[in-house]
Amino acid sequence: MRVSEGSGDLGVPGCRGSPSVFLCQVPPAMEAPPEPFTQSKGAARSPEGARQEAAGAGISRVGLGDQDGEGAGVASPAQVLLGGGEGRAGAAPAGEAGKHLLVLQTVHLQAGEEDEEKEAEPQGGVRVVMQDEAPVVVVGEGVGVQQDVPPGVAISLQDGIYTFHDMELMQISVLQDAAPGKSKESKSTEKFADVLLIKIDRSKEVLAVEGKVHQAPTAEELRGSELPALEGKKIQSCKPDGGGSASHHDYKEEDATPSEEADIKYTETFRAQTNALQQKEEKETFSCVLCTFTCLRMSSLNRHMKIHSDEKPHLCHLCLRAFRTVTLLRNHMNTHTGTRPYKCSDCDMAFVTSGELARHRRYKHTLEKPFKCTLCKYCSVEASKLKRHIRSHTGERPYHCSLCSYASKDTYKLKRHMITHSGEKPYQCYVCQARFTQSGTMKIHVLQKHSENVPRHQCPRCETVIARKSDLRVHLRNLHSHLAVALKCSYCEAVFHERYALIQHKKTHRNEKKFKCDQCSYACKQERHLIVHKRIHTGEKPFICLCCSKCFRQKQLLTVHFRKYHDSDFKPTVFECPKCGKSYSRWSNMHKHAETCGFMRANTITSSKGSKGKKKRCRSLEHAKQEAVDQGSFQDVSIMNMEDCGTEIVPVTYGIEMTTPREQKTEITCEMLFDTMDK
DNA sequence: TCACTACACGCCCTCTGCTGGTTGAGC
């Protein structure tokens, strides 16, 4: 919504020279096509513009009025003024060219000056109409503008500023940005062909339109042929209800039919004017007809009216950005020059305005937080922050995602959320070029992956050190939280209410051979191993070879037997002496032979690498075991059936350093099986 | 009219914490 201010004369005592003409550029509707949810920082945006941007980005605002500090403000002029842009026949295409300038201008004329004034009329400017002696409002169509001028312009008579009594003459014309000045020629020639005359008899509250008299409150006339453009227009009051709530407008906008809109609009027009006049007379206050603003000074109102105008006469010669006031321009110029006259006495910060400095000091130094939450201990420097905080109590989520059910409490979170739909990863690690969706995520990545001083978080309950604090919290929750239902140890009767304690306790059972044979010294960790062992004492051999009826205590033994004696495809590994070529079924036997044969010593054959190295260790172990047997120190060898997946053999003592448990299991098992077979 | 001040709005940032997928060790 661009609203520009023109110049003119209200014809009201004391108002000469004050703003009285408003160019109201009506946006071609709030139906901008959806765009990615992006907003450039620093872009000058009106609240309405921000709303439209958000809407265009798939962001819808739910809720009434501006209840936060981050949402749209009060109903903007684009909402409160008549929305005549989109409905005009032959209107320019959507976009800037489609916007219309609605010009209200007043002039003081004397009878007989009409022609002269017309000659002096600036392009698109003042028209003069004098009709009898009565005050006349001329609703004219600016030259080159379509016929269906929104008659709602009549409402823009500045209630509170000038009245029907005071007003001598007013022209309301509509211009188009795209063709701002067609018209001097046509104006001069067409005379009043494009001018709609409205005679106002204030005492009777009637309108005389083109000579026809209408009862003022009757909207039917407004919708009639006299004011054709009103019909179908989206009409919103520029004077909200007494409470100033935008909800009132929203309701009317959404619920009112065109005819009702006309009624509403027309009625509100008169009410606004009347109320403003009464207010002025009684309280000496000044009210804006375009919004709820009131003030005690005319100058304040004049200044305020600039926000409804698009005029920004103060131009930055460096970047051509325009500003409404000299102060704003001066502040802006400071951004070019780097001038920050307000320096903080407690730090190096400096600011363009004193207000910024004061706020900075509250944030950083005085820590003054005057805005306190009544529901918790939160307090803030700024009221808007308190408003935002209160949403965490109320759960209000005014900003809805148009693509999913998510709704956020403020615009930034919604904007951040929209990235999840676009798949965008705006943040890139400068080291490994990995991309991330949020800056914080990238920061943690850099810290954990590329930083020398990687932070570590020590668990206060155990020795665990975890890289991320959040994961430490998960660790505490999973392992150190108190459990209502006690956890029982699977090895003993101990119970624990903390998972970590149970895990630590179970470690005490590691390598614990609690299953002991009552007939010998055998002990093992698992009961099933003891069951197999006891077959040694009972003589039970449940696994029978179907070929030769030989019986075995373990399935593995039967399997090896079958392969060796009954499987023609079975090719047993043969270990030959490198010196004399004598064959052995076991490497250990071959190795023992080789020593006596004079080929090499046992400890010299352990020079291979890789997988051979693994084999080597196995061989060495077997060799050591064999030595232990030979020396009589190999007292007990337990053979336990591991179902059909192998056997586990636990040497009681080998008198040497053991290899890894896994290697022990597999390699020793093979050798011991051969031993068993040989037996 | 200007200047100062207070206030409001909006944007961006950080910190924080939860969640779910991945990975590797242990069994």
Add this chain to the structure above:
DNA sequence: AGCTCAACCAGCAGAGGGCGTGTAGTGA
């Protein structure tokens, strides 16, 4: 080989801090 589980890791949202900028009140 397959399962379990704890640590790792990125994604994502909640909450709040800080500041730029525009507007309103008011005195000079």
